Amino acid sequence: MLRKTLFVAWREFSSTVFTKGFLLGVLMMPVIAAIAIGGAALTDRLKGPRVSGSIAVIDRAGGVAPGISARFSKDALKAEKDKAAEAMAAEAKRQAEKFGLPPEQVQAAPAIAAKVVDNAMADADISIDVLAPDADAEIEKIPLATADARQNSDTPVDVRPRLALAVIPPGAIAKGADGEYATFDLFTAPKLDFQIKLRIERKISEAVIDARVQNDPALRASGHTAESIRELMKRPEARVASITATGEKKDLGVGQIFLPMAFMGLLLMSVMTGGQLLLTSTVEEKSSRVMEVLLSAVSPVQLMLGKIVGQMTVSLLMLAMYSGVGVAGLVAFSFMHILDPKLLIYMFIFFFISFFTIASLLAAVGSAVSEMREAQTLQTPIIFLIMIPWLLVLPISRAPNAAYSVALSFVPIINPFVMMIRLTGSEPPPFWQIPVAIAIGLATVVFSVWAAAKVFRIGVLMYGKPPNIRTLIKWVRMA
Amino acid sequence: MPDAIVTRNLTKTFGKKVAVRDLSLAIPTGSLCGVIGPNGAGKTTTIRMIMSIIFPDSGELSVLGKASAVESKDRIGYLPEERGLYKKMRVAAFLAYIAKLKGVDSAAAGKKAAHWLARVGLGDVARKKCEELSKGMQQKVQFIASVIHEPDLLILDEVFSGLDPVNRRLMRELIDEQHRAGRTILFSTHAMYEAEQLCDRILMIHDGRKVLDSTLAQIRADFDPRTIVAEPDGDPAAAAELLRRLPIIREVESVAGDNGRPGSQLTIRLVDSAQPPAALAAITAAAPMRRVELTRVNLEDVFIDLVQTEAGATISRDALRAADSPALEPAHAS
Numbered sequence: 005m006l007r008k009t010l011f012v013a014w015r016e017f018s019s020t021v022f023t024k025g026f027l028l029g030v031l032m033m034p035v036i037a038a039i040a041i042g043g044a045a046l047t048d049r050l051k052g053p054r055v056s057g058s059i060a061v062i063d064r065a066g067g068v069a070p071g072i073s074a075r076f077s078k079d080a081l082k083a084e085k086d087k088a089a090e091a092m093a094a095e096a097k098r099q100a101e102k103f104g105l106p107p108e109q110v111q112a113a114p115a116i117a118a119k120v121v122d123n124a125m126a127d128a129d130i131s132i133d134v135l136a137p138d139a140d141a142e143i144e145k146i147p148l149a150t151a152d153a154r155q156n157s158d159t160p161v162d163v164r165p166r167l168a169l170a171v172i173p174p175g176a177i178a179k180g181a182d183g184e185y186a187t188f189d190l191f192t193a194p195k196l197d198f199q200i201k202l203r204i205e206r207k208i209s210e211a212v213i214d215a216r217v218q219n220d221p222a223l224r225a226s227g228h229t230a231e232s233i234r235e236l237m238k239r240p241e242a243r244v245a246s247i248t249a250t251g252e253k254k255d256l257g258v259g260q261i262f263l264p265m266a267f268m269g270l271l272l273m274s275v276m277t278g279g280q281l282l283l284t285s286t287v288e289e290k291s292s293r294v295m296e297v298l299l300s301a302v303s304p305v306q307l308m309l310g311k312i313v314g315q316m317t318v319s320l321l322m323l324a325m326y327s328g329v330g331v332a333g334l335v336a337f338s339f340m341h342i343l344d345p346k347l348l349i350y351m352f353i354f355f356f357i358s359f360f361t362i363a364s365l366l367a368a369v370g371s372a373v374s375e376m377r378e379a380q381t382l383q384t385p386i387i388f389l390i391m392i393p394w395l396l397v398l399p400i401s402r403a404p405n406a407a408y409s410v411a412l413s414f415v416p417i418i419n420p421f422v423m424m425i426r427l428t429g430s431e432p433p434p435f436w437q438i439p440v441a442i443a444i445g446l447a448t449v450v451f452s453v454w455a456a457a458k459v460f461r462i463g464v465l466m467y468g469k470p471p472n473i474r475t476l477i478k479w480v481r482m483a
Numbered sequence: 484m485p486d487a488i489v490t491r492n493l494t495k496t497f498g499k500k501v502a503v504r505d506l507s508l509a510i511p512t513g514s515l516c517g518v519i520g521p522n523g524a525g526k527t528t529t530i531r532m533i534m535s536i537i538f539p540d541s542g543e544l545s546v547l548g549k550a551s552a553v554e555s556k557d558r559i560g561y562l563p564e565e566r567g568l569y570k571k572m573r574v575a576a577f578l579a580y581i582a583k584l585k586g587v588d589s590a591a592a593g594k595k596a597a598h599w600l601a602r603v604g605l606g607d608v609a610r611k612k613c614e615e616l617s618k619g620m621q622q623k624v625q626f627i628a629s630v631i632h633e634p635d636l637l638i639l640d641e642v643f644s645g646l647d648p649v650n651r652r653l654m655r656e657l658i659d660e661q662h663r664a665g666r667t668i669l670f671s672t673h674a675m676y677e678a679e680q681l682c683d684r685i686l687m688i689h690d691g692r693k694v695l696d697s698t699l700a701q702i703r704a705d706f707d708p709r710t711i712v713a714e715p716d717g718d719p720a721a722a723a724e725l726l727r728r729l730p731i732i733r734e735v736e737s738v739a740g741d742n743g744r745p746g747s748q749l750t751i752r753l754v755d756s757a758q759p760p761a762a763l764a765a766i767t768a769a770a771p772m773r774r775v776e777l778t779r780v781n782l783e784d785v786f787i788d789l790v791q792t793e794a795g796a797t798i799s800r801d802a803l804r805a806a807d808s809p810a811l812e813p814a815h816a817s
Contacts, residue, residue: 011585039648293565295565295567297562297566297568297628300534300561301584
């Protein structure tokens with residue numbers, strides 16, 4: 005009895021795993037991930053395009069052009085870049101400390117961040133060409149169309165391409181009759197790097213604001229400058245920590261939502277992959293008419309259990325590999341402290357429960373139809389059911405002990421996923437709820453395997469019109 | 484020796500259709516029994532019940548002395564009507580897998596598969612995937628799958644369907660070989676001449692009911708048609724006239740001959756008391772004949788007779804025959 009079931013399981017496992025498709029798919033995944041990460045790192049090293057040219061300014065408001073010129077001076081551009089790198093380095097250090105990285109990594113973080121900024125910010129050699137306030141904007145726009153922003157910086161200043169034309173109306177620094185400041189116009193050459201475009205726009209905006217401050221008698225009298233106002237308006241940062249029974253616990257920020265997502269994703273992926281493979285192989289056995297040959301040697305229940313166990317081993321292998329890669333990644337980046345090893349044990353317990361439940365339902369569907377096409381309609385409700393937890397990741401992980409979270413932990417079929425989200429969420433569920441959820445899960449397994457076996461026994465030899473759900477329920481209720 | 488298969492009053496219905504009705508039979512151990520009947524007669528349903536793949540609504544059965552085939556699955560070889568292979572699996576691996584499922588130990592399974600493949604001339608395809616085989620090759624592989632574990636009872640459902648004449652002959656040899664090895668064989672076919680050539684015992688099913696269950700020898704004796712086919716050397720009408728005067732002859736009918744000319748051949752029916760050998764001599768003496776032949780019983784005629792009798796002869800003989808005969812086979816085995 006058991007021997008035959010194991011033979012079926014082994015065939016199911018080997019015919020799935022020892023195929024080029026599976027080996028490539030599973031083994032290539034980490035390689036592809038590594039290439040993607042490496043590729044992303046590489047693009048950071050790439051230098052932005054070097055840009056040189058001039059920006060024409062028609063300052064109809066008066067008082068804005070000097071500010072623009074100052075902001076585009078070589079020194080100002082370099083200072084800006086240095087400041088950005090410095091800020092980035094400080095932020096990197098702060099984040100590294102927040103996640104509790106070891107000291108040597110905290111030390112290294114700023115340098116890496118500064119390098120990234122240095123590479124990301126394009127070198128720019130831009131001169132400001134202040135035109136007469138009454139110049140005709142239409143005429144001055146013309147050179148933009150033919151400008152080539154990538155021209156060599158050695159070109160004499162007077163023939164350097166015009167990258168942009170800014171027209172500042174008087175209303176930009178003095179409120180009009182409606183109490184609003186007017187907008188200014190910025191015309192740019194085509195194909196201008198979008199980052200450069202943003203920087204030009206931002207700098208001109210700042211110059212306009214400076215001029216507004218200068219222009220406001222009240223502010224001038226109070227001694228405020230544009231710079232001091234900017235300082236005042238800077239958003240304060242909070243140092244977030246949650247207080248637990250064992251003391252202060254550093255808040256993990258994004259890590260808080262990353263963990264439930266990762267566990268749910270792993271669980272759902274492995275269960276669904278195995279379930280789908282089981283469905284496909286059952287339908288294949290029927291459509292290739294090998295089913296009755298098998299049934300002359302094994303009973304339908306032996307066959308079904310063998311197939312479920314076989315595919316479960318496939319899924320288990322995938323789950324172990326992926327979570328192994330995940331754990332290795334956490335260890336490599338010294339993030340292991342965010343992961344409680346107990347969670348891995350729970351993950352495997354809930355994997356077994358949800359796999360047996362979902363797989364037996366899908367095996368029943370597979371046995372009832374003759375072709376994959378017919379399986380679609382019948383499996384839709386099952387797929388829909390297990391997609392529910394995906395929608396719940398956010399609400400449950402944010403409130404793991406809310407009434408709805410607790411209630412959903414006791415709903416069969418979805419409760420393994422819900423418990424996984426809660427266990428990895430910010431506050432663990434009361435301990436008693438874990439064994440209760442597991443017990444409900446096990447009862448669901450027993451029921452679904454029993455019902456599936458009934459459908460399977462009748463379904464495997466049925467050909468022709470695919471049954472609907474009502475018929476399947478009727479089969480379950482038949483003795 | 485006890486019978487290999489015994490059933491008592493088996494009945495199975497699917498919805499409103501009664502597939503098998505009150506079927507009782509006994510297949511003696513060591514016999515080669517053909518289950519015949521037209522498509523939809525209930526052959527496959529009967530076989531599936533014997534195999535415990537489906538269960539009867541009422542009635543009892545015993546297979547190899549057990550109450551259910553489940554208990555003796557490993558001693559039964561079964562070639563289902565709906566048969567197939569794992570397309571992506573290699574031929575030898577498939578056979579070894581089936582052998583292991585049927586209780587052959589893992590070490591021997593591979594060797595047996597190789598042996599059998601060589602035996603049916605498929606030694607060079609052992610490493611090929613099943614989907615690469617021709618239909619005839621697949622049939623042979625399926626046959627091996629049913630005998631690889633050396634079963635005591637072999638049940639073959641529509642074993643000849645889809646085979647070309649060469650492979651048909653090979654299959655007959657293989658079945659005969661299994662029979663000689665002492666195995667009980669039950670095979671179903673809707674082509675009755677196949678059964679006639681192979682079996683020592685016939686079970687006829689029509690509309691879910693058993694209409695005949697006997698040895699072939701007994702059937703030949705019981706249903707002796709007492710008919711002689713003659714081709715006169717000369718004027719057939721004159722010859723017919725001469726023959727009608729003989730007291731041993733009940734009826735003479737002019738039919739179309741092998742050359743297609745109407746009236747060129749005579750079907751001569753004897754009176755019940757006539758002895759066929761004496762009748763043959765009397766006929767040749769009465770009129771010059773090119774050919775005189777004693778017609779042997781033919782299962783198809785027996786079947787049609789039985790069904791007609793049951794149906795009160797409302798169905799025409801030709802209509803039944805047209806429904807049952809395969810197109811390319813002779814209707815008479817003369």
